[in-house]
Amino acid sequence: MNTQNTGRRRGPKPNLDTRENLISAGLEMLHSGGYAATGIKDIVDAAKVPKGSFYNHFESKEIFGKEVVDSYFNSGLYELRSLLNDKTVPPLSRLRTYFAQKMQASEQLGYTRGCLLGNMSLEVADHSSEIRGQLAAHFTTWGDLIEQCIREAQQNGQIKNPIPALSLARFILNSWEGALLRMRVEKSEAALKDFHDVVFDVILI
Amino acid sequence: MNTQNTGRRRGPKPNLDTRENLISAGLEMLHSGGYAATGIKDIVDAAKVPKGSFYNHFESKEIFGKEVVDSYFNSGLYELRSLLNDKTVPPLSRLRTYFAQKMQASEQLGYTRGCLLGNMSLEVADHSSEIRGQLAAHFTTWGDLIEQCIREAQQNGQIKNPIPALSLARFILNSWEGALLRMRVEKSEAALKDFHDVVFDVILI
Numbered sequence: 103m104n105t106q107n108t109g110r111r112r113g114p115k116p117n118l119d120t121r122e123n124l125i126s127a128g129l130e131m132l133h134s135g136g137y138a139a140t141g142i143k144d145i146v147d148a149a150k151v152p153k154g155s156f157y158n159h160f161e162s163k164e165i166f167g168k169e170v171v172d173s174y175f176n177s178g179l180y181e182l183r184s185l186l187n188d189k190t191v192p193p194l195s196r197l198r199t200y201f202a203q204k205m206q207a208s209e210q211l212g213y214t215r216g217c218l219l220g221n222m223s224l225e226v227a228d229h230s231s232e233i234r235g236q237l238a239a240h241f242t243t244w245g246d247l248i249e250q251c252i253r254e255a256q257q258n259g260q261i262k263n264p265i266p267a268l269s270l271a272r273f274i275l276n277s278w279e280g281a282l283l284r285m286r287v288e289k290s291e292a293a294l295k296d297f298h299d300v301v302f303d304v305i306l307i
Numbered sequence: 308m309n310t311q312n313t314g315r316r317r318g319p320k321p322n323l324d325t326r327e328n329l330i331s332a333g334l335e336m337l338h339s340g341g342y343a344a345t346g347i348k349d350i351v352d353a354a355k356v357p358k359g360s361f362y363n364h365f366e367s368k369e370i371f372g373k374e375v376v377d378s379y380f381n382s383g384l385y386e387l388r389s390l391l392n393d394k395t396v397p398p399l400s401r402l403r404t405y406f407a408q409k410m411q412a413s414e415q416l417g418y419t420r421g422c423l424l425g426n427m428s429l430e431v432a433d434h435s436s437e438i439r440g441q442l443a444a445h446f447t448t449w450g451d452l453i454e455q456c457i458r459e460a461q462q463n464g465q466i467k468n469p470i471p472a473l474s475l476a477r478f479i480l481n482s483w484e485g486a487l488l489r490m491r492v493e494k495s496e497a498a499l500k501d502f503h504d505v506v507f508d509v510i511l512i
Contacts, residue, residue, distance in 0.1 A: 136430050138344035269504055273505040283484050284428070284481040296477045299478075300470065304470060
């Protein structure tokens with residue numbers, strides 16, 4: 103995240119650096135500790151911003167949570183799009199590379215944290231329609247990119263499975279979230295390997 | 308849960324009804340609201356037990372959480388075993404019935420709550436080795452029952468898929484958790500239907 107904004111605004115308008123610092127600190131804390139377990143005071147302290155500044159930038163913790171979810175998803179979206187839309191690479195290879203990278207990233211984090219979208223889905227989706235709506239939108243964007251690869255591979259004959267690309271993409275994305283869930287319980291790559299084997303040896307064939 | 312225990316113990320030993328009331332109230336609150344969002348005072352109030360009684364029964368909130376997880380899983384275990392071990396029904400039909408029942412139960416809850424094991428996995432597994440260990444054990448027990456059905460169906464030729472039953476069972480269980488996650492975001496049965504279609508039309512064939 104860019105915190106080196108040189109065009110700082112001062113005066114009556116809320117300071118954009120403060121806002122970014124809050125989101126950056128909040129993202130770290132919500133991802134590692136969870137939404138309910140993280141208090142506004144914790145976030146303000148971690149962001150090293152004045153105590154009263156939180157509500158100058160965010161109406162509520164809920165609105166803040168929604169913006170953290172956006173920041174998390176959007177920070178990876180450019181790379182996600184570049185990789186999955188790269189027509190110079192066969193569509194199935196793009197998907198393989200994508201999930202291989204995600205598996206490696208999970209290993210580097212010691213099989214902790216998982217996906218913030220998934221975490222917020224289970225912790226907050228029943229209680230906040232604001233956050234739930236945003237999670238739904240991001241999952242749709244993410245799934246659409248996977249669907250596009252699957253459709254291309256079905257069209258070029260690389261995938262023979264006739265189930266509609268949309269259903270396959272949705273299933274695979276949800277199964278990835280489920281694999282991350284089990285990974286965090288087992289603290290091993292076993293669930294990610296099961297995911298990889300079934301997705302690439304049984305489903306996308 | 309049986310709260311009609313007629314053999315109440317009184318005196319110096321902690322009251323078993325109080326303990327059961329606390330677990331029963333805690334299960335309801337942790338499932339609907341989450342672990343961090345539920346305070347010990349909330350649980351004690353909901354259980355209508357004396358304020359000081361919590362720590363007579365549970366060393367800590369963490370130990371309480373572990374017992375709630377056990378109570379949740381064990382309360383469904385007899386039915387789960389009866390259904391998935393019923394040799395009078397073809398193994399694939401048992402699995403179909405099992406997931407159809409789970410889908411119906413999810414609909415009845417308005418696509419809220421999901422699975423407490425899954426919720427605790429994402430919210431607590433990184434922070435409590437006690438609870439994490441218990442979640443891992445319950446997922447293993449659950450997966451083993453699914454594996455047994457798949458193995459039987461592979462042996463009798465109902466399933467031709469040659470991937471080891473253990474990997475398929477683990478993948479399917481994790482994908483079920485992922486489907487519940489997406490269901491809670493979408494508040495619809497769509498993710499459960501995707502799960503059903505891919506599992507029974509692509510994987511277990």
